Amino acid sequence: MSKEKLTPMQLDLLRELGNIGAGNATSALSIMLQDRKLEMVVPEVAILSLPETTTLIGGPEALVxxxxxxxxxxxxxxxxxxxxxxxxxELVQSILGVESVEFDEMGCSVLEEVGNIVVTSYLNALSEMTNLVLRPSVPGLAIDMAGAIWSSILAGAEIFDDYITVLKTDFASEGKQIEGHILLIPGKIGFDRIFKILLETDR
Amino acid sequence: MAEIFVNMGEIKVAAGDDVLITVGLGSCVGVALYDRENKVGGMAHVFLAASKDGRSNEQPGKFADTAIPALLEAVVRAGGRRNLLIAKIAGGANLFPKLSQASLNVGMQNVAAVKEYLAAHKLPLRGEDVGGSIGRKMILYVESGKVMVQSIGSEPKEI
Structure with a gap:
């Protein structure tokens, strides 16, 4: 995708999608956190070069x-x-109600499940809005350098272009230091198809 | 001494007491190519095995097939002697082994492609730390020709 390809209307639609998806995801998360309020930052549609994308999540070397x-x-x-x-x-501790947590097998599986719920809630909202069938795979979890995780995801998505479109939503919780990012990258036919359907339902 | 960071898809060269660093290698492969005698080296951070058409695009460093010749050219242009060059590689991991769909094992494909193009250009591979399911950081000390690889939670090791 080239840098100028999205129209303002398409950008708005994507932001709207991000809003609804993330709204659903954060409410699922705040239920898991026993109704602790989560604040959501307005979703952002970022069109970025590959190296720029690693700065989305705190720099390539940040442990995430x-x-x-x-x-x-x-x-x-x-x-x-x-x-x-x-x-x-912090998130896993809050959910389990414990003082400290190790990312051993147990900690990882809790985290994986939390991630699974967050992502599937996000996808469910998108699916309801668009009437598209969106089938999630099993979740994969990695605890590593942000750059290593993110570049592996991009490479798995076979991004050949110099710029990629990322739909990003951030959230943070009141009081506790919990913040996270949900990032959506379309596959080869992804966004075009979504635009078409959304424009049709708009009319 | 300058620390020069090589981002995803980039190729950079350095000389003397400079240090080339690439961080966040997951399925990507870091390639260090250097001439220890003349103290000239280069590094590429390869993202995928093959560009769509084999031709270079805006960023030849992204793909193994275009990155290796571009890295070679850059190092030679900076004063490296072709017949003195040696290569070391790191990365090519699979961070999500549970999602073992064929398209996801990009790491192994990247490693294979990098090795293939190094061999095709007669560049001897003298060290590697590849595969597994961990991210890596790669550092080339151009002056000594030392290549260090580090992962989260472990000590740096020389390859």
Whole structure:
């Protein structure tokens, strides 16, 4: 995708999608956190060069937890839920009601499941809005350098172009230091198909 | 001494006591190519195995097939002697082994492609730290020709 390809209307539509998806995802998350309020930042549609994308999540060397889910069905795509490692710890501690947590097998499986719920809630909202079948894969979890996780996801998505479109939503919780990013990358036919359907339903 | 960072898809060269660094290698492969005698080196951060048509695009460093010849050319232009060059590589991991769909094992494909193009250009591969499911950081100390690889939670090691 070239840098100028999206029209203002398409950008608005994407932001709207991001809003609804992330709204659903954050409410699922705040239920898991026993109704702690989560604040959502207005979704951002970023058209970025490859190296720029690594700065989305705190620089390539930042230690993060990344949950990655492949989307298939009517459109294909890739969704990542990335959190700074301290946020991931805080989140799992809050959910389990414990003072400290290790990312051993148990900690990882809790985190994986949280990520799974967040991402599938996000996708469900998108699916309801567009009437598209969006089938999530099982979640994959990696705790590593942000750049390593993110570049692996992009490479898996086979991004050949110099610029990519990323739909990004950030959220943060009141009080506790929990922040995260949900990132959606369309597959080869992804966004075009979504635009067509949304424009039709608008009329 | 300058620390020069090589981002995803980039190729950079350095000389003397400069240090070339690439971080966040997941399925990507970092390629260090250097001439220890003349203290000239270059580094590429390869993202995918093959460009769509084999021709260079805006960023030849993104793909193994275009990155290796471009890296070679850049190092030679900076004063490296072709017959003295040696290569070391790191990366090519699979960070999500559970999602073991064929298209996701980009890491192994990248490693294979980088090795293939190094061999095609008669560039000897003298060290590697590839595969597994961990991210890596790669550092080339141009002056000594030392290549270090580091992962989260482990000590740097020389390859």
């Amino acid at each position: 937890a990344g949950i990655y889910i492949l989307v298939s069905g009517d459109v294909d795509g890739h969704v990542a839920f990335m959190m700074p490692i301290h946020s991931a710890q």
